[in-house]
Amino acid sequence: DADVTQTPRNRITKTGKRIMLECSQTKGHDRMYWYRQDPGLGLRLIYYSFDVKDINKGEISDGYSVSRQAQAKFSLSLESAIPNQTALYFCATSDSWTGVEDEQFFGPGTRLTVL
């Protein structure tokens, strides 16, 4: 089984709908992240959480919210989806800050299309 899972893997929705993307991990990592990837723009950080009581905005948090329900679960919500939120969304985890060993492990991604 994959260490980092995302559901759904693909979603098509309409403008104005509320959408939740879910991420679960079995790696036991404290740190979890949500990114979006767009062609030509690379990966951009939306939100990150260093533990269940810690939530931080990333580079592009407007229009998104998150919930860290447990150490293993981190969900991303789009309260009212708009077409420019069409993108590939990745969840990632990492262990505590230890310098060069801070590898991030990514989920398989969720392809979201907002019509």
Added chain:
Amino acid sequence: RKEVEQDPGPFNVPEGATVAFNCTYSNSASQSFFWYRQDCRKEPKLLMSVYSSGNEDGRFTAQLNRASQYISLLIRDSKLSDSATYLCVVIGGNQFYFGTGTSLTVIP
């Protein structure tokens, strides 16, 4: 100015060729550096960390130049399986900053 900048390519090279990618970063206080590999429609995966002294893993060599604020990745004896997008990643201020990626296609 972007935190991390990469030449998007594409780089199209024949099998067996040597190819090098560079990546520049803007924050001189950046702490850690990595190269990730991303296959089409897949998640990024760590290729190698980049140490100040440089490091080598088989056909792959990564180097860091703090004075000029760039990191490099050298791939020797390219294989068809090396075709992918290579992402430069820099850690600064508790955040990971990803480059847009450099596309490599190795041609038979």
